[in-house]
Amino acid sequence: MNRSELRTPLAKVRGLGSAKDGTEHFIWQRITAIVLIPLTLWFVWSLLDLAVHSDQIKIALWLSSGFNATALIVMLIALFYHAKLGLQVIIEDYIHAPLYKYSCLLLNIVLMYGFAAISVLAVLKLHFRVGL
Amino acid sequence: MTQKSTLSSERPLSPHLGIYRWQLTMTMSILHRMTGAALAVGTALLVGWLWAAAYNASCFAGIHVFLISPLGKLMLMGWSFAFYFHLCNGVRHLGWDIGKGFEIPDAYRSGWAVVAVSLVLTLLTWAKLWGLL
Numbered sequence A: 001m002n003r004s005e006l007r008t009p010l011a012k013v014r015g016l017g018s019a020k021d022g023t024e025h026f027i028w029q030r031i032t033a034i035v036l037i038p039l040t041l042w043f044v045w046s047l048l049d050l051a052v053h054s055d056q057i058k059i060a061l062w063l064s065s066g067f068n069a070t071a072l073i074v075m076l077i078a079l080f081y082h083a084k085l086g087l088q089v090i091i092e093d094y095i096h097a098p099l100y101k102y103s104c105l106l107l108n109i110v111l112m113y114g115f116a117a118i119s120v121l122a123v124l125k126l127h128f129r130v131g132l
Numbered sequence B: 001m002t003q004k005s006t007l008s009s010e011r012p013l014s015p016h017l018g019i020y021r022w023q024l025t026m027t028m029s030i031l032h033r034m035t036g037a038a039l040a041v042g043t044a045l046l047v048g049w050l051w052a053a054a055y056n057a058s059c060f061a062g063i064h065v066f067l068i069s070p071l072g073k074l075m076l077m078g079w080s081f082a083f084y085f086h087l088c089n090g091v092r093h094l095g096w097d098i099g100k101g102f103e104i105p106d107a108y109r110s111g112w113a114v115v116a117v118s119l120v121l122t123l124l125t126w127a128k129l130w131g132l133l
Helices: A009-013 A022-052 A056-063 A066-094 A098-128 B002-010 B024-055 B057-068 B070-097 B104-129
Strands: none
Touching (some): A022 A066, A056 A066, A056 A098, A056 B024, A066 A098, A066 B024, B024 B070, B024 B104, B057 B070, B070 B104
């Protein structure tokens, strides 16, 4: 008798199903989306003034405002978490080979959290004008 | 085994994407994903720009030269449209999340509204950048 036939149906599906955090994924995707609506519009419209004669001192001056720096940091955190959640779904939908899939999922986390860390640090440095 | 494969071959097949009549709604759906992915790739530029502004003057100057080049401008135009499209269509999705706008005529109306509003916002943005506003 084949060993696999002795396994109960429950044993066969254990570890294959939902990680039970799908609802949390859904809710955070929506929360970050709602937060990003005003913040990204504000940032893009601020960029229109900043980017035309783009120079570092102008950006540092803009970020010397506590409001601007705080709003930009909140935007960056929400943005990269939203991007991480969205890219994760795309990877899960289209990439099926386990090694490739999990490598991409891991790379997604490392890249998006890394981007968030680097950009927040840059905003803090420009805000406090360390070494400028 | 043979019985099983006979059974499954007699079942009606779901129509493949290739023989679907084109619909606005399906295009909006895949564009939401594609613009989201494009925006995520574009965040690398945002990170590079902020990092260079804080840490590397010559790198910052180089990024600026690239951004005002024809290729840079083309990328920024595509990125700005992707941004407005993903934002407007995201609002459409949030409407569905609270159960609004599910009727088929509503889905088309909101779909065309998203296309129109995101195009207008993109044009306004570039008109402002070129000093026309």
